[in-house]
Amino acid sequence: MEERIQKILSHAGVASRRTAETLIADGRVTVNGHTVSELGSKADLATDDIRVDGRRVKSDARRRYVLLYKPRGVVTTLSDPQRRRTVMDLLRGVTEYVYPVGRLDYDTEGLLILTNDGDLAALLTHPRHGVERTYEAHVAGMPDADALARLRRGIPLDGRRTLPAQAEVLNPGHRETEGVVRLVITEGRNRQVRRMLEAVGHPVDRLVRTRIGPLSDHALRPGYWRDITPAEVASLRRHASRAVAPRPVGDAIGAARETAARKSGRTKPRRPATRTARPAPASPRSASSRPPSSRPPSSRPPSSRPASSRPPSSRPKPTRTTRGSAPPRRRSR
16 A cells, blocks of 8 residues: 655655655665655555665564764764765664664764654653753853753743753852753753853853663663663653653743632633624714703793994904914915
């Protein structure tokens, strides 16, 4: 049965659907020897020869979960056009087609998950799940309380504030020129940790990712990998399923105020969803159709002051002029 190619790649454990779309856009997917360039293309895995980077996609691939300590100077990609060393060069003995979940910068080291389980990769990388990633950064100078508070609130990057983070100094009180900051974030923007710390005045000299959700391994050395145990895979799934991405600072404050007002009973009733239409203004009525006034007639006697017999003056009335404008001219007779 024909299906969308990105769906086939996801079910076969090659990549998540979002990553599969990137593979198709980059021209790395072929069907029966022809490069696929359209995202809506369909194929049948049972009859068609589908390949990614020259490797055929198999439907009965065994699920594989690998935890790698990526060293510095290694690219987090399947292949590099500049012929730099990639994380795939470190996976000696892994015969299954696996791909990295997320990304670590070229100069960043630490834990990285590689798998062919598209569903788990989507759980760990989608922002709405809010899976924590813990980093330890060696920075220039010693961050003070104000810098830590800014990191916790969020730093504006590219016109959008980062989500609230956890930040603490691991070597407080030391008179050293280099501080060690532990930062826990729930999103993965491009070089986010480095840019956040640089924004508060503490550039990063060394950055290490020490934990992904509940998964960590302090005994794993740089350049080495191990298989993730079934218990750890189950723990990752549970953690990603119940984790919720934090709100921005403004939304969190608003939610806290709503909760406090609800508990104290000071909540205002919500306005109805549908507004009632205002009555149309009454049409003007003629004087003849108006009802007679109920006010009693005035008992004040008419004025006995005689009307003025002074003839009307022929002088024109003076016209008030505004400041800065010329007075009107009088016509010559």
